[in-house]
Amino acid sequence: MANINDIAKRAGVSVSTVSRVLNHHPYVSESKRAAVQRVIDEMDYTPNRVAVDLIRKETRRIGVIMPYNNNQAFDQLLHGVLNRSVELDYTVMVLPTKYDPEKELNGLHMLKNKQLDGIIITSRSNTWDAIVPFTKYGTIVACEYTEHPEIGCAYMDRYTSYLETFQRLKDKGHSRVAFSTARGEESNSTQLTLKAYQQVFGEIPPEYHIRDCHSMDDGVRAAQQWLHLDARPTAVYANGDEVAAGIYQYAMSMQLEVPEDLAIIGQENQPIGIGLQLSTVDHQLVKVGEQAFDLVIEKSKDKVEISYHIIERQSTQ
Amino acid sequence: MANINDIAKRAGVSVSTVSRVLNHHPYVSESKRAAVQRVIDEMDYTPNRVAVDLIRKETRRIGVIMPYNNNQAFDQLLHGVLNRSVELDYTVMVLPTKYDPEKELNGLHMLKNKQLDGIIITSRSNTWDAIVPFTKYGTIVACEYTEHPEIGCAYMDRYTSYLETFQRLKDKGHSRVAFSTARGEESNSTQLTLKAYQQVFGEIPPEYHIRDCHSMDDGVRAAQQWLHLDARPTAVYANGDEVAAGIYQYAMSMQLEVPEDLAIIGQENQPIGIGLQLSTVDHQLVKVGEQAFDLVIEKSKDKVEISYHIIERQSTQ
DNA sequence: CTGAAAGCGCTAACAC
DNA sequence: GTGTTAGCGCTTTCAG
Numbered sequence: 131m132a133n134i135n136d137i138a139k140r141a142g143v144s145v146s147t148v149s150r151v152l153n154h155h156p157y158v159s160e161s162k163r164a165a166v167q168r169v170i171d172e173m174d175y176t177p178n179r180v181a182v183d184l185i186r187k188e189t190r191r192i193g194v195i196m197p198y199n200n201n202q203a204f205d206q207l208l209h210g211v212l213n214r215s216v217e218l219d220y221t222v223m224v225l226p227t228k229y230d231p232e233k234e235l236n237g238l239h240m241l242k243n244k245q246l247d248g249i250i251i252t253s254r255s256n257t258w259d260a261i262v263p264f265t266k267y268g269t270i271v272a273c274e275y276t277e278h279p280e281i282g283c284a285y286m287d288r289y290t291s292y293l294e295t296f297q298r299l300k301d302k303g304h305s306r307v308a309f310s311t312a313r314g315e316e317s318n319s320t321q322l323t324l325k326a327y328q329q330v331f332g333e334i335p336p337e338y339h340i341r342d343c344h345s346m347d348d349g350v351r352a353a354q355q356w357l358h359l360d361a362r363p364t365a366v367y368a369n370g371d372e373v374a375a376g377i378y379q380y381a382m383s384m385q386l387e388v389p390e391d392l393a394i395i396g397q398e399n400q401p402i403g404i405g406l407q408l409s410t411v412d413h414q415l416v417k418v419g420e421q422a423f424d425l426v427i428e429k430s431k432d433k434v435e436i437s438y439h440i441i442e443r444q445s446t447q
Numbered sequence: 448m449a450n451i452n453d454i455a456k457r458a459g460v461s462v463s464t465v466s467r468v469l470n471h472h473p474y475v476s477e478s479k480r481a482a483v484q485r486v487i488d489e490m491d492y493t494p495n496r497v498a499v500d501l502i503r504k505e506t507r508r509i510g511v512i513m514p515y516n517n518n519q520a521f522d523q524l525l526h527g528v529l530n531r532s533v534e535l536d537y538t539v540m541v542l543p544t545k546y547d548p549e550k551e552l553n554g555l556h557m558l559k560n561k562q563l564d565g566i567i568i569t570s571r572s573n574t575w576d577a578i579v580p581f582t583k584y585g586t587i588v589a590c591e592y593t594e595h596p597e598i599g600c601a602y603m604d605r606y607t608s609y610l611e612t613f614q615r616l617k618d619k620g621h622s623r624v625a626f627s628t629a630r631g632e633e634s635n636s637t638q639l640t641l642k643a644y645q646q647v648f649g650e651i652p653p654e655y656h657i658r659d660c661h662s663m664d665d666g667v668r669a670a671q672q673w674l675h676l677d678a679r680p681t682a683v684y685a686n687g688d689e690v691a692a693g694i695y696q697y698a699m700s701m702q703l704e705v706p707e708d709l710a711i712i713g714q715e716n717q718p719i720g721i722g723l724q725l726s727t728v729d730h731q732l733v734k735v736g737e738q739a740f741d742l743v744i745e746k747s748k749d750k751v752e753i754s755y756h757i758i759e760r761q762s763t764q
Numbered sequence: 765c766t767g768a769a770a771g772c773g774c775t776a777a778c779a780c
Numbered sequence: 781g782t783g784t785t786a787g788c789g790c791t792t793t794c795a796g
Contacts (some may be wrong), residue, residue, distance in 0.1 A: 131584075133773055144783040149775060157781055179560040180506070181773035184497045185788050191540075200526045209517045212543045216550070221562075223508075223540050226529045233533070243496040244789095245538075267448075346722035372718060379722050401689060402719055405663035405696050450789055461767040466791055474765055498789035502772050561773095 132173045141169040152177055189247050191221040192426050195237045196252040197229045201344065202372060202400050203415055207252045207273060210419020218427060229255040229313075241268035248426035250419075255316065271425045273418055274318055275433060283433045284421035286413040288319055291438045292326035292367075295395060295411055298440065299365045300330055304393060307331060308356050308363035310343035310373055323369075335361070343369055346402075349376020357384055357392070364392060365446075371396035371403030371410055378406055378445065394445040407444040414438065449490045458486040469494055506564050508538040509743050512554045513569040514546045518661065519689060519717050520732055524569045524590060527736020535744060546572040546630075558585035565743035567736075572633065588742045590735055591635050592750060600750045601738035603730040605636055608755045609643035609684075612712060612728055615757065616682045617647055621710060624648060625673045625680035627660035627690055640686075652678070660686055663719075666693020674701055674709070681709060682763075688713035688720030688727055695723055695762065711762040724761040731755065 134152075138145045143162055150158045151166045169175075183189045194211055196204045208224070215222045223246065225237035234256050240246045241264050248269035254261065258278050264270060271282040299307050309327065311320040320341070327334055337359060340352045349368060353376065356363050368374035374396030381392050388394055396403050399412035418436050425432060451469075455462040460479055467475045468483045486492075500506045511528055513521045525541070532539045540563065542554035551573050557563045558581050565586035571578065575595050581587060588599040616624050626644065628637040637658070644651055654676060657669040666685060670693065673680050685691035691713030698709050705711055713720050716729035735753050742749060 134775095135773080145774080146776080146783060146785095147781085150782090153775085159781060162782080176556070176560045178501075178773050179557075179562045180497060180501045181788090182775080184495075184501055184773085184790090185775050187788075189497070199529055200522055205517055205522060208541075212516055212541060216543060221540055221542075221557075223538055224525075224529060225538075226533060239493070240496070240538075243493045245496045345718040347718060350722060375719065376722055401662040401664060402692065405667060405693050451791095452789080462790080463767060463792080464765090467766090470791085476765060479766085495789050498772090499791080501774090501789080502791050504772075 132175045134177065137166065137169050137173065137175055140173070141166045183244075187244070189221075189245065190219065191223060191246055192248045192250065192423070193223045193225045193237055193240055193246045194250045194252060195225045195227060195234055195254065197227050199224060199226055202370060203398055204252055206398065206415035207250075207419040207422070210416040210421075211250060211423045212419075213416070214420045214423040218423075220423075220427065225249075227255070229253075231256045231260075235260070238264040238270075241270070248429075250422045250426060252419075252422075253317075269426050269429045271422045271430075273422055275435075279431060282422075282425040282431045284418050284425055284436060285433070286415075286418060286436050286438050288322045288413070289326055291411055291413065291440075292323050293329060295367055295440060296326055296330040299367065299393065299395070299446075302365070302393065302446070304365040305331070306338075306361055306363045307365045307367065308338040308340070308352075309367040310340045310349070310352050310369050312342070312344060312369050314341045338363060343373045346372045346376035346379070349373035349378075350380045351376075353377040353380035357381065357386070365389075366392065366394055368394065368396045370398055371400035371408060374408050374410070374445075375402045375406055378408060388445050389447055395440075395442075399439075399441060403443075409440070409442045409444075409446040412439045412441055449492045451494065454483065454486050454490065454492055457490070458483045500561075504561070506538075506562065507536065508540060508563055509565040509567065509740070510540045510542045510554055510557055510563045511567045511569060512542045512544060512551055512571065514544050514572075516541060516543055519687060520715055521569055523715065523732035524567075524736040524739070527733040527738075528567060528740045529736075530733070531737045531740040535740075537740075537744065542566075544572070546570075548573045548577075552577070555581040555587075558587070565746075567739045567743060569736075570634075586743050586746045588739045588747075590739055592752075596748060599739075599742040599748045601735050601742055601753060602750070603732075603735060603753050603755050605639045605730070606643055608728055608730065608757075609640050610646060612684055612757060613643055613647040616684065616710065616712070616763075619682070619710065619763070621680075621682040622648070623655075623678055623680045624682045624684065625655040625657070625669075626684040627657045627666070627669050627686050629659070629661060629686050631658045636686075655680060660690045663689045663693035663696070666690035666695075667697045668693075670694040670697035674698065674703070682706075683709065683711055685711065685713045687715055688717035688725060691725050691727070691762075692719045692723055695725060705762050706764055712757075712759075716756075716758060720760075726757070726759045726761075726763040729756045729758055 134145050134148050138148045151163050227233040251272045265280040275285040395409040399410045403410045451462050451465050455465045468480050544550040568589045582597040592602040712726040714728050716727045720727045731753050
């Protein structure tokens, strides 16, 4: 493959001149510029991006740390990131971790070894203390709120959102409210859910909280457990619309009326929830992803809150 | 940031020696190796990956060209790619195109400028003639079958799969069968669907084919059109389980019985289909993604067919 | 076993 | 305007 020297030689100019026309610098005579361009076209030359990155000390490439890619919520976040990256001519690397702290650290390491200019953490299993040191090597933005001044945040105010959702259910007269979460107490958002629940309803009956819910199937399983309880919940708050759909499905199979016998509300306004007319709280994850991206490339450490919307459809009327 | 020279100086050795210990070469005395390692640890040194890539002329990074990321099918493919990339210590870049030929070419260009060692094309809007020239710069693998000897393929035999599905419906006594596709005639898989349909049922009643279906909502819309037809279809083949779910939903709302009044079969064995007990044809997209990845890193031009499974559940019994 | 030196392909002072 | 030259940070002959 031809390199910049070949072009220079063939065009009868120096490499600087070639570099200048490549980078659209002013102060290149029209004649030389044309000559160089002709040779570039003739030889079908493209500058080696790795060499450019090496000398520029920047890659215009960012990484997105995410536990899974086959998950609606993370997919929305990624979608937001990708939206903006395309517009701003950045490139994005997906760094799947399955919540393995080791793999997360590997991702952060790419900041240190210059593969990446910045990183977006959509969810994590490392402590902030393990993560923060890497800010020395590049910008790190999280999709959750943290006090750490070195970390920019594009986040939804989960606590308030959960609080409002539970409060609404309470206001509708529900006192037996069950809920599901994606992970256990090690997760930030599970903790916020628990806290909000306690704030509204007091102590949590252990059987009202089911962990590790991701899919419609998980929703079905959760419903199986809840709906045969003596103190059957009259409302459930699912951690996603797919899970909510599973619950709905099982409730239907038991001939229960929704919302009369069981009110259901999910999260993230996913297609399935629209189809089933399930209420949901939309945390606008696409927007969060877009915002996170913008923070990264601005090297900003701002804390930007993205608003949420509670969308009431038939399942909680 | 420290570089290899700093380490060499401080350890009192040459850069070659440092490089040797970095790359675990034999023939380094234990004493020097230890000295170098100590300095590396002390200074918290990490080799600059960009410099390494430049000289090695390889990045261990591959790109995945995909129209959308917020789509179950492409997400499965990506998932497969990611699975294997993690195992084999490769890194993956997502290249979203929205079927813009220009953006696709941009992605391929990253092969030429050395940003990527290989590319997986999950779907495309360029012609092969526009794509093939890029094989000169790196490995290109497609997730569809093509004759081009320069292109490796990890593909599902869509034609046979569609054929078998339509045939099964015919065998069950259906003669009025409608179907949806994701795109129009410009798409390879739409064309195969049409061809298979014609093979089994002959001419296609235009109203039986609805394009641009992606979500549950699209399924609802499709059902609205089909189910009020005079010649109402007795079976539908949807191009995805979400779409199938939308159709199911609308059929329910019309008090139709599934499968008695309407048989429904979808594609890709997605969670929603499992929940709703919808039949589906599983093209094993995760496996396709994994296989595609393997082909790329082996620089293989093989054509590997991934088998499909028709999974009959309640909606076509 | 170890080091000197020649690049990889490019950018950016710095002179002219 | 244009060319010379010194790197960016690393790997890899090639001597010794």
